[in-house]
Amino acid sequence: MIRSLLLAFVAVFVLTSTASAENENNYQFDSEQQRATYQQLTKELRCPKCQNQNIADSNAPLAEDMRDRSYQMLKEGKSREEIIQFMVARYGDFVHYQPPFTTATSILWWGPLLIVVIGIGVAIGLTRKKKAAVELTPQERERLQQLRKSGDE
Known part of the structure; x- marks a missing residue:
């Protein structure tokens, strides 16, 4: 069989x-x-x-x-x-397996690069936002130092 x-x-x-x-x-x-x-x-x-x-x-x-x-x-x-x-x-x-670069096919050629550039821009923007959110005011820094001192005792 x-x-x-x-x-x-x-x-x-x-x-x-x-x-x-x-x-x-x-x-x-x-x-x-x-x-x-x-x-x-x-x-x-x-x-x-x-x-x-x-x-x-x-x-x-x-x-x-x-x-x-x-x-x-x-x-x-x-x-x-x-x-x-x-x-x-x-x-x-x-x-044709190798299409020419024309206005109609330009999105196929430039689209992936455009997506990568947009992705990098979004990542940089989000990173800067987080960094700004982590910044402490002078009052918050003083309070943090007081909490650290009381924790060490």
């Missing part, structure tokens, strides 16, 4: 790991540079349907279409940047 489950697991693993290699083998490249560019693109572009999976690893029909379109554009002589621009124009900034 365990042996057959293990064998089934290994078979599924082997079949799925060769699926992406088979996808690439369907394409004929003019040079190794073109093949390398294609591989880089398929790992750099995100499948809009699968959310956080690149198009090289995704089995979704949309990812397959994106792989086909990337291949066609490479064969037409388009550069890596032109293909990325096309995909971003068609599917939005989300499709």
Whole structure:
């Protein structure tokens, strides 16, 4: 029983790991540079349907279409940047794992820094408030000294 489950697991693993290699083998490249560019693109572009999976690893029909379109554009002589621009124009900034710095995405870049600065400001403000609250008036200091003297006796 365990042996057959293990064998089934290994078979599924082997079949799925060769699926992406088979996808690439369907394409004929003019040079190794073109093949390398294609591989880089398929790992750099995100499948809009699968959310956080690149198009090289995704089995979704949309990812397959994106792989086909990337291949066609490479064969037409388009550069890596032109293909990325096309995909971003068609599917939005989300499709690229390294979104550009724009007004719309600036909150993603500056938001964490802004939160840290605000946190530091709040911590400093609270610390100063506590420090001010601990300051004793001259009458309170005199009373404290009297209590200490009576405690020592």
